[in-house]
Structure formats: structure tokens, C-alpha cells
Amino acid sequence: xxxxxxxxxxxxxxxxxxxQCARRASTICLMLQEAEKEGLSEDHARRAIYKYGEAxxxxxxxxxxxxxxxxxxxxxxxxGLDRNIYEMETMASDENKLYIDFHYCPYVEQWLKMGxxxxxxxxxxxxAMEGDRAIGDQFTxxxxxxxxxxxxxxxxxxLRFERRTP
Amino acid sequence: MAITNIPTIEEKHISELRAAFEHRATWMYLLMNxxxxxxxxxxxxxxxxxxxxxCMHGDNLKSGMVDPSDMREFSNTFxxxxxxxxxxxxxxxxxDNRFYLDFHYCPLVAAWQKLGCSPEDIAHLCDVAMDGDRGIASRxPxxxxxxxxxxxxxxxxxEIRFDRK
Numbered sequence: 001x002x003x004x005x006x007x008x009x010x011x012x013x014x015x016x017x018x019x020q021c022a023r024r025a026s027t028i029c030l031m032l033q034e035a036e037k038e039g040l041s042e043d044h045a046r047r048a049i050y051k052y053g054e055a056x057x058x059x060x061x062x063x064x065x066x067x068x069x070x071x072x073x074x075x076x077x078x079x080g081l082d083r084n085i086y087e088m089e090t091m092a093s094d095e096n097k098l099y100i101d102f103h104y105c106p107y108v109e110q111w112l113k114m115g116x117x118x119x120x121x122x123x124x125x126x127x128a129m130e131g132d133r134a135i136g137d138q139f140t141x142x143x144x145x146x147x148x149x150x151x152x153x154x155x156x157x158x159l160r161f162e163r164r165t166p
Numbered sequence: 167m168a169i170t171n172i173p174t175i176e177e178k179h180i181s182e183l184r185a186a187f188e189h190r191a192t193w194m195y196l197l198m199n200x201x202x203x204x205x206x207x208x209x210x211x212x213x214x215x216x217x218x219x220x221c222m223h224g225d226n227l228k229s230g231m232v233d234p235s236d237m238r239e240f241s242n243t244f245x246x247x248x249x250x251x252x253x254x255x256x257x258x259x260x261x262d263n264r265f266y267l268d269f270h271y272c273p274l275v276a277a278w279q280k281l282g283c284s285p286e287d288i289a290h291l292c293d294v295a296m297d298g299d300r301g302i303a304s305r306x307p308x309x310x311x312x313x314x315x316x317x318x319x320x321x322x323x324x325e326i327r328f329d330r331k
Binding site: 012013016017020021023024026027028030031032033034035037038040044045047048049051052080081114 | 179182183186187189190192193194196197198199200201203204206210211212214215216218219222223247248
């Protein structure tokens with residue numbers, strides 16, 4: 001499926017922040033490429049990004065009064081200018097779930113510019129999503145599910161947090 | 167020499183931009199550190215990767231210039247925009263033959279300090295990151311890039327120098 005990834009928000013601050021996302025995307029892509037040339041598998045990159053997510057998850061947790069409160073989590077996850085960068089839309093937010101759609105991905109944009117294949121973009125995206133998986137893992141009451149992704153050729157990335165059933 | 171890296175510009179959105187630079191520096195370190203744990207020396211893979219990033223960035227800068235051999239035009243292209251305030255850049259010289267910039271703050275060093283990296287690792291990480299600037303410079307055959315003092319080594323500024331060859 002061909003990738004569609006067109007931004008709607010184009011203000012200067014969002015563009016500058018996306019510029020850094022693009023540099024991160026280049027960094028992970030090229031670091032992985034060079035490490036693989038030296039015989040390393042992608043596992044080290046997955047661990048690296050997972051560790052980043054762990055720290056973010058712990059930061060979010062530290063700001064919450066009740067880390068099992070999905071509504072409070074919704075007020076702390078992906079807030080601020082990140083919402084503009086990825087053109088996020090909250091699809092559902094209640095006591096049991098937080099569903100967010102991303103309508104634009106600056107990482108995919110950069111990997112496309114770098115001429116990466118669809119399979120490679122899908123792989124890089126999945127490695128980058130280790131960060132979100134790690135965030136989810138810091139909350140024992142929630143489960144993170146990655147649904148469709150822009151990298152797979154879908155129109156949005158579906159980030160889903162659901163309350164674990166006892 | 168102990169690292170001194172204190173921002174003096176505190177403006178709307180600059181902190182968000184610095185956070186984005188820190189995010190990149192954090193990924194860079196974590197990727198390099200995990201590779202090192204697997205026995206891969208930083209200089210054997212990370213320099214090539216960052217240099218290539220710089221080359222792409224250099225090509226972008228070049229594509230926005232009328233004359234890529236014009237040092238004055240280059241001085242209004244490199245380090246322009248929000249990065250100027252993020253790194254608290256100061257133009258020390260900009261004429262037909264040279265472009266000298268001092269950085270008074272580095273968000274990458276700030277990130278590595280927050281991660282608890284050793285001074286030796288911070289100096290090494292900085293030099294790898296500067297391969298990005300070396301990559302940028304490689305796209306401008308008329309200019310020579312020199313890195314002088316750096317905040318990462320404990321100096322008060324990073325000295326970025328471009329001289330006409």
C-alpha cells in the first residue's frame with residue numbers, strides 16, 4: 001500500500017520541531033544501518049528506544065496522583081506541542097481507554113525522503129514504536145496496542161491504551 | 167575541566183525546541199550505548215552515520231542558496247532560524263572569507279549530562295555529533311570547517327569556524 005503522509009499544520013514552530021523529528025529519524029536509520037554493517041542486529045536499537053520510552057513513562061507516572069487512572073493518564077500522555085507535530089486526534093478517552101490517531105508522521109516523511117523501501121520504513125516505524133510500548137509497560141493497569149500505521153500505508157497511526165481486565 | 171552549560175535565553179517555544187534537540191541527543195546516546203554493550207566501538211559505526219546525516223543536511227542548506235561558494239550567504243544560512251537561539255549562537259566574524267560562530271549553550275550536552283554520562287563519554291559524543299557539521303561542510307568544497315573549543319570539553323563556548331580554502 002502506498003504511503004500517504006501530508007501535513008495540514010505548517011506553522012513555523014511545528015515545522016522547526018518536525019525538523020528535529022526528521023533528524024532523529026535520520027539518526028536512527030543511519031545508526032542502525034551502520035551498526036548492521038558491523039554485524040549487529042536491530043535488537044540493540046529496539047532496546048535503546050525502549051529505554052527512552054521507559055524514562056518517559058516513568059516521568060509521566062511521577063506526575064500522576066493515581067497511575068491507574070486512565071483519565072489522568074490521558075491528561076499527561078502526548079500533550080503539548082507533540083499534538084501538533086503528529087496532528088493527533090483523540091478518538092476516545094474515558095476511564096477504560098485512550099485512543100489517539102496520528103494523522104501525520106515526520107519520521108515517515110524523512111525515511112521517504114531518504115529513499116527507504118516500504119518494508120524498511122515499516123521496520124523503522126516498528127522500532128520507533130518501542131518507545132510507546134515501553135511507556136505502556138510502565139502502567140500495570142494499561143495495555144498498549146499499536147493498530148494501523150501510516151508507515152504501513154494507512155491514513156493514520158492508531159495508538160490505543162486500554163485498561164487491562166482483571 | 168568541569169562542564170558549564172547554563173542557558174540564558176528563556177523564550178516561548180525555545181524550551182520546546184531544546185527538548186526536541188535533547189530527545190535526539192538521548193536517542194543518539196542510547197543507540198550508541200546499546201551498540202557498545204554488544205562490543206561495537208562508537209567510532210566504527212556512529213561517525214559514519216552522523217556524517218551521512220550531516221551530508222543530507224548540507225545538501226538541504228545548499229539547495230536553498232543562490233551561490234554555495236558565497237561565504238556571506240552561507241553565514242546567513244548555517245545556524246539561521248530557531249537554532250540560533252537554541253544554541254545561543256553569537257556571530258564572531260562573517261565576511262567573504264570566514265564565518266565564525268560561538269555557541270554559548272548546547273542542548274545535546276545538557277541531555278547527556280541528564281543521562282549521567284561520564285565527562286569522557288560527553289566529549290566523545292560531542293565529537294561524534296560534530297561529524298554532522300563536518301558532513302555539512304563536506305558539501306561546500308570552497309569552505310574548510312574547524313572545530314575549536316567545545317562546551318563538552320569544559321570550555322565556555324563551542325567555536326565553529328568556516329574559512330575559505
